[in-house]
Amino acid sequence: MSMDASLVDWSRAQFALTAIYHWLFVPLTLGLSFIIAFMESIYVKTGNEEWKRITKFWMTLFGINFAIGVATGIILEFEFGTNWSNYSWFVGDIFGAPLAVEGIMAFFLESTFIAVMFFGWNKVGKRFHLVSTWLVAIGASLSALWILVANAWMQYPTGMRFNPDTARNEMVNFWEVLFSPVAINKFLHTVSSGYVLAAVFVIGVSSWYLLRKRHEAVAKKSILVASVFGLIMSVFLVLTGDGSARLMAKHQPVKFAAMENLYEGQTNAPLVAIGILTSKGDEHKKEDFLMKLEIPDFLSYMAFLSANAYVPGIQDLIHGNEEHGIISVDEKIAKGKLAIGALKQYKQARKTNETMKADSAMKILDANFAYFGYGYLTNAHDAIPPIKETFYSFRGMVGLGLWFVLLFILMLWSVMKNKVEKRRWLLRLALLSIPLAYLASEMGWIVAELGRQPWIIQDLMPTSVAVSQISAGSVKLTFVLFAITFTLLLIADFKILTKYIKIGPKDGGAE
Amino acid sequence: MTVGKTLWLIILIKLFVFFVIFRVFFFKDFLDSRFDTDEEKSEYITKQLLTKPK
Numbered sequence: 284m285s286m287d288a289s290l291v292d293w294s295r296a297q298f299a300l301t302a303i304y305h306w307l308f309v310p311l312t313l314g315l316s317f318i319i320a321f322m323e324s325i326y327v328k329t330g331n332e333e334w335k336r337i338t339k340f341w342m343t344l345f346g347i348n349f350a351i352g353v354a355t356g357i358i359l360e361f362e363f364g365t366n367w368s369n370y371s372w373f374v375g376d377i378f379g380a381p382l383a384v385e386g387i388m389a390f391f392l393e394s395t396f397i398a399v400m401f402f403g404w405n406k407v408g409k410r411f412h413l414v415s416t417w418l419v420a421i422g423a424s425l426s427a428l429w430i431l432v433a434n435a436w437m438q439y440p441t442g443m444r445f446n447p448d449t450a451r452n453e454m455v456n457f458w459e460v461l462f463s464p465v466a467i468n469k470f471l472h473t474v475s476s477g478y479v480l481a482a483v484f485v486i487g488v489s490s491w492y493l494l495r496k497r498h499e500a501v502a503k504k505s506i507l508v509a510s511v512f513g514l515i516m517s518v519f520l521v522l523t524g525d526g527s528a529r530l531m532a533k534h535q536p537v538k539f540a541a542m543e544n545l546y547e548g549q550t551n552a553p554l555v556a557i558g559i560l561t562s563k564g565d566e567h568k569k570e571d572f573l574m575k576l577e578i579p580d581f582l583s584y585m586a587f588l589s590a591n592a593y594v595p596g597i598q599d600l601i602h603g604n605e606e607h608g609i610i611s612v613d614e615k616i617a618k619g620k621l622a623i624g625a626l627k628q629y630k631q632a633r634k635t636n637e638t639m640k641a642d643s644a645m646k647i648l649d650a651n652f653a654y655f656g657y658g659y660l661t662n663a664h665d666a667i668p669p670i671k672e673t674f675y676s677f678r679g680m681v682g683l684g685l686w687f688v689l690l691f692i693l694m695l696w697s698v699m700k701n702k703v704e705k706r707r708w709l710l711r712l713a714l715l716s717i718p719l720a721y722l723a724s725e726m727g728w729i730v731a732e733l734g735r736q737p738w739i740i741q742d743l744m745p746t747s748v749a750v751s752q753i754s755a756g757s758v759k760l761t762f763v764l765f766a767i768t769f770t771l772l773l774i775a776d777f778k779i780l781t782k783y784i785k786i787g788p789k790d791g792g793a794e
Numbered sequence: 795m796t797v798g799k800t801l802w803l804i805i806l807i808k809l810f811v812f813f814v815i816f817r818v819f820f821f822k823d824f825l826d827s828r829f830d831t832d833e834e835k836s837e838y839i840t841k842q843l844l845t846k847p848k
Contacts, residue, residue, distance in 0.1 A: 343797065350801035357812060361821035368824035372839045449832070450839040627844050748843070751824040761820050768811060775804055783797060 290755040291747050294366045297762040301358050303725055304769035308352025310724050313474055314481020315345045316420035321508055327413050337501050340788035344780060346401060351776040366758060370739055370749035375451035377443055378433050385429035392422025424474050431473055435466035437740050439534045445652055447629045465530050472523035475516045476727060479687055480720040482513025486694055487717035488784055490710035501788045503698055510695040517688045532586035535741060537666060538734040540597045542673045543582060544570050548596035554581035560671055568667045601663050612663035619658025622651035656743045668736040676729040683723035690716055
């Protein structure tokens with residue numbers, strides 16, 4: 284297989300571009316649907332028409348974002364089949380099954396009840412309409428569940444067995460795939476990040492009204508609902524983020540060490556709260572700190588719930604550490620080569636009907652399959668992900684997440700004290716926080732996906748092996764086409780959203 | 795034009811671009827377009843897996 288580096292790079296760039304654009308639409312849909320459901324619940328409970336007006340206004344913004352964003356994810360599936368055929372075949376039904384369930388969920392729950400939600404006012408009963416709104420919210424998050432389960436499997440492959448006859452991984456335990464700790468945590472962390480983003484969006488837009496002295500009653504009520512929802516979800520986001528870190532330390536320790544730029548392993552490892560890296564540019568990808576501010580023992584605690592736990596560094600994970608039972612990447616490469624060699628022997632033995640040889644090759648393959656992907660690495664240092672990008676993205680995500688917690692507290696406090704419109708500095712900060720919420724959300728994905736490199740499936744398949752043998756030129760062409768299409772969609776989303784925000788709740792209610 | 799009509803128009807154009815232009819002209823399934831049976835596909839992928847990238 285002759286591998287064109289530019290083909291791999293362009294295929295990765297195209298997937299990253301599509302995923303980043305897709306994720307600009309999704310979190311607002313996930314979170315705003317719940318905020319609307321809470322607002323409508325208050326309307327149904329109190330019978331206050333003001334809450335109906337508020338609900339319909341935010342529903343209009345939800346509808347705009349949903350309509351423009353819907354089906355942008357389908358492009359990712361096109362790319363799997365065209366650009367990533369080796370990967371698509373290799374993952375077999377592990378990806379197919381969850382995506383099929385997602386399709387059914389999205390169709391039955393979202394599509395059916397979204398029609399009632401938008402067009403059912405005054406046509407169905409209040410309670411039936413409310414149930415539909417809740418089902419849209421639940422359905423949207425359940426749709427996300429399945430794709431996140433598939434993504435979690437790429438981070439932590441489990442519940443499958445590789446079939447050398449078909450060259451596919453076959454699911455042997457659906458529940459193990461669905462309820463893997465990585466899948467559960469990834470789902471909860473990702474959807475709660477969407478809920479937080481939507482809460483920031485509602486608070487930011489409402490703050491703009493207060494700065495303009497327009498729709499003040501609507502804005503204050505919206506801030507109240509969004510700040511309570513955002514605060515609760517932020518706590519949840521912090522807890523699931525903490526869970527993510529622990530799972531990463533266990534299942535993807537190189538990613539964890541890269542995210543912390545921890546080169547030498549240590550006990551009582553401190554967490555770098557703020558740091559600036561300076562690159563040495565050597566093949567070991569070592570980065571030095573120009574400056575850093577540390578929290579003592581915190582990294583050990585974050586990774587293993589013990590302040591004096593040993594956190595392995597990149598050096599331990601690449602070169603091995605006997606004392607801590609860590610094998611080197613060179614040993615893993617040797618095991619990977621054994622697995623690939625055994626697959627070759629197995630296929631030859633099957634062709635010549637040598638059952639004993641095939642069985643013996645199969646045993647070697649099974650014993651070493653966990654390291655299959657390492658067989659493609661030529662240098663142990665290839666197992667190190669990009670450090671700077673994961674290090675800064677992690678700190679950006681966490682730093683902004685903490686700011687949002689503070690924002691929700693300040694907003695809730697101000698609105699409850701009926702002083703929110705007077706705190707114009709806070710309103711300006713809230714408005715500025717809307718793009719920051721999107722930035723934080725994208726940075727989370729950068730940590731997850733770039734931090735997993737060089738793997739497309741952790742330890743089993745490097746990204747470079749996953750690509751289809753197509754011309755890099757065709758990938759470049761579709762990259763440009765996607766960049767244009769998605770940018771146009773984003774401009775349309777922004778323009779229509781801002782138009783209806785400017786109109787405001789009075790005339791902007793959905794009908 | 796009302797927001798509903800604008801959004802329906804965007805949805806229809808988008809679906810046309812995605813499913814008719816992109817899917818048909820640019821995103822043919824790599825394996826489906828080259829092989830007829832699953833056996834042929836698995837043989838091809840096995841070859842890919844056994845040949846180390848250079």
